[in-house]
Amino acid sequence: MRKVKARTPVRSSPFKQLLSYARPYARLFSGIVVLVVIYNLTQVIQPYLVKIAIDRYLLVKNSMLAPLIQIGVMYLGITLIGLLANLYQTRAIAAAGQKIVRKIRIDLFTHIESLAMDYFETHDTGRLITNVASDTTRISQFFTQFLLSVIRDGLTIILVMGAMLLLNWKLGLLSALVIPIIIAISLVFRPRLHKIYNTTRSHQSRLIGFIAENLSGMRITQLFHQESRQLEALNQLNLPYQQANVNEFRWDVFFNRTLDLLGNLAVAFMAWAGGLAVFHHTIKIGVLYAFISYIQQFFEPINSLTQNWNTLQSSMISFERVSQVLATPRTLTDPEIPVPLENPEIFRQTQGAIDFECVSFGYTPEHLILKDLTMHIAPSEFIGIAGETGAGKSTLISLLARFYDVSSGSIRIDGIDIRTIRQKDLHRLVGVVQQDVTIYSGTIADNVRLVRDQISRQQIVSACELTGADAFIRRLRQGYDTRLTPNGSNLSAGQRQLLAFARIILFNPKILVLDEATANLDALSEAAVQEGLAEVAKNRTTIVIAHRLSTLRSADRIYLLDHGRIREQGTHEELIALKGLYHAMVLNSVVMPASQEAWRESAHTSKLSAT
Ligand SMILES: Nc1ncnc2c1ncn2[C@@H]1O[C@H](COP(=O)(O)OP(=O)(O)OP(=O)(O)O)[C@@H](O)[C@H]1O
Ligand SMILES: [Mg+2]
Known part of the structure; x- marks a missing residue:
């Protein structure tokens, strides 16, 4: 190594x-x-x-x-x-x-x-x-x-x-x-x-x-x-x-x-x-x-x-x-001779295959979070990752984006160890949308465009249409020019999420990762995003982490992570047929939406009766 x-x-x-x-x-x-x-x-x-x-x-x-x-x-x-x-x-x-x-x-x-x-x-x-x-x-x-x-x-x-x-x-x-x-x-x-x-x-x-x-x-x-x-x-x-x-x-x-x-x-x-x-x-x-x-x-x-x-x-x-x-020395340094990904030709040729090879990792050396994990993902595959809270799903993504280096093993993109790729290039390859979205003070358009000035207004609007953000933006009096407060507190969590999707679509990474990114959306918006996602996922490798397992139904393969190890893998149907942990989780989550509805209903009535 x-x-x-x-x-x-x-x-x-x-x-x-x-x-x-x-x-x-x-x-x-x-x-x-x-x-x-x-x-x-x-x-x-x-x-x-x-x-x-x-x-x-x-x-x-x-x-x-x-x-x-x-x-x-x-x-x-x-x-x-x-x-x-x-x-x-x-x-x-x-x-x-x-x-x-x-x-x-x-x-x-x-x-x-x-x-x-x-x-x-x-x-x-x-x-x-x-x-x-x-x-x-x-x-x-x-x-x-x-x-x-x-x-x-x-x-x-x-x-x-x-x-x-x-x-x-x-x-x-x-x-x-x-x-x-x-x-x-x-x-x-x-x-x-x-x-x-x-x-x-x-x-x-x-x-x-x-x-x-x-x-x-x-x-x-x-x-x-x-x-x-x-x-x-x-x-x-x-x-x-x-x-x-x-x-x-x-x-x-x-x-x-x-x-x-x-x-x-x-x-x-x-x-x-x-x-x-x-x-x-x-x-x-x-x-x-x-x-x-x-x-x-x-x-x-x-x-x-x-x-x-x-x-x-x-x-x-x-x-x-x-x-x-x-x-303070940089613990993560760029390689002395990096893979020349700044060359647009080489960058375009990247396929987006990902290999996790015997990866182990712990935030502290004595406590391993991921243990000897191996995963081979082919270009353009749509991969789901499921697992209980604390299983190590987000940690896996942090390693792929190289916020941390693996303790042992290696992660490769198209066969290239990510430690030989400059951080800047790696972050152009791998785009991550997380549950909490960072909003900067500025207009909605600024927040979708970020600092990339070359992105036109038309591109922003198309990206927002694809994610379904366009609908709520048009309802705002100043539309795309609405100023957002720092932290985006004048938007709902779901609306912030839709903006984050639009942002990543314009970013156009080879590998797209959604970490609990649809958790804040209501069922309708989620369906809209799913539809958009299918379009976006076409020519890129997509990894979706979700607690709501229905989101993963169309995945080519789902990995079930348990205490830092892969317990089960296969398509939704295969895992259901396995009648293992995944099956149990699906059974558990089926009752959730119904009970949530009931809870909302009762909260609503109690509010009414209070007035
Ligand atoms: N920055 C950190 N420093 C130390 N320990 C961490 C850190 N981030 C996560 N952990 C630990 O690593 C384990 C895995 O966390 P991780 O965030 O990967 O879980 P997860 O599968 O994404 O969970 P969730 O579904 O709740 O998002 C947890 O036990 C957590 O306490
Ligand atoms: Mg997580």
Whole structure:
């Protein structure tokens, strides 16, 4: 048997991976750096201009107005340049950040879409929603806040430090003393903050998961009067989330105010030390002014850098979680050298023979659902599958559509192992209609056409006529242009089913599978669909799974599945004559419609009597 190997992507550090997303925007980022340099220079020049004004033109015997005005105009000009540079830099970085995140979101979504069904069964949807929606937003802050801060604030620190050393190297060195203190403080806070951020994020995704699950199961909640219980459950998640947020906020404020305090102490110290120096005439008063401005400027970027250190932490956590999803290997991979079914000629030649060869399968290795099952289906045959609830009928179809891989044995279409067919091609070959139909928001025509734009209105109408959907659609005021609500709640289950038939007819697969697809239809519609089906089934292999065994009467062969094994096979008549399990099931189901009628009747009368 051919083993299908899963490809495991090579993982580098999350930081490097994240930077690799920025690589296509290298030019944009260099432009941003230029703007940042211009902005920072204007910030450093401003106090220096004031210093010149004070020392050279104000505190002298004959102060002159003309050079003061000149300096004023220069100051204004520089402020304007700084403003523009800042404006463009902020805009450019936001645009770059959003572009990068858009790419990450697309990669993430594409990867999630390609994962096998078992991933969705073992992973919480709410968590995935958090990954795609909010984690990616937090990642964008890495670029828009952290990266910008590193460039801008790093440069400010260097420039301001340089200016201070140039003005007076002794005072400059004294000011540099605060740097190790700030680093020490953030070293103390950092691990704690990291842990706190992590806690808040996981509380958040648990809460979102719960809400997502509840919204989709609202009907059940209301039917079973579970509102107050669910509210209680929500509270159990909401309270720790609230506490975690408050805690996060508290530590954030504590950390930032500690830094603020340090900043103010440094200014006070500078005023004292510098004041003494002015008093002893070692420096001029303008230099002191410039120093006090610089030390304030000096604190801002250090503070912002440490704050953005937190941004780095939270975006790294988010990115780690996103890259965990991205690194989930695909358990079902396309073959390296696939059967070239994208070639229309080869595709057309497909006959639709299906062979299940000694297939065993379990959702978990210890519990087999299908056991050593062999079935040979010839092209264009009409096959019925019967069996009690839980016998493994739908599982068999999931294997044919390769939502899962067989545990052992093989499934072949026209003698080709389906593991050597690309998923995309396989899903064009095998069309499945299930009992629950997915309806997307859009018109009826959109829902029949799906995304296949080349399908004309006329084709849609003919397909609907064939399935009998046309009759009910024409009765709607806007006909084929009636807008459907998401989930199709403004249609009955049977009407949704008829649309699904029309959809699959247009899809025109070589192999058509109906899994309990007529269960929602009343007897009349079912008869109509049966008639249409006979037409549709003519040139393709058709597999019909049904509890209502009358549906299978015209099948070429019926397989009766029991606990994952084939118990009986043959035509309807042969199986009846066998007087086995199938016969017993037919006998059981004969009384069903009658009793259902009786039940409906009695429900109707009781409703009437109640009014
Ligand atoms: N995704 C899943 N994960 C784990 N077990 C599953 C999964 N889907 C089905 N099963 C189990 O596999 C068995 C067969 O299920 P399957 O859906 O194939 O039955 P079925 O014959 O289609 O039943 P029904 O007539 O009710 O649709 C059941 O015992 C079910 O509990
Ligand atoms: Mg089923």
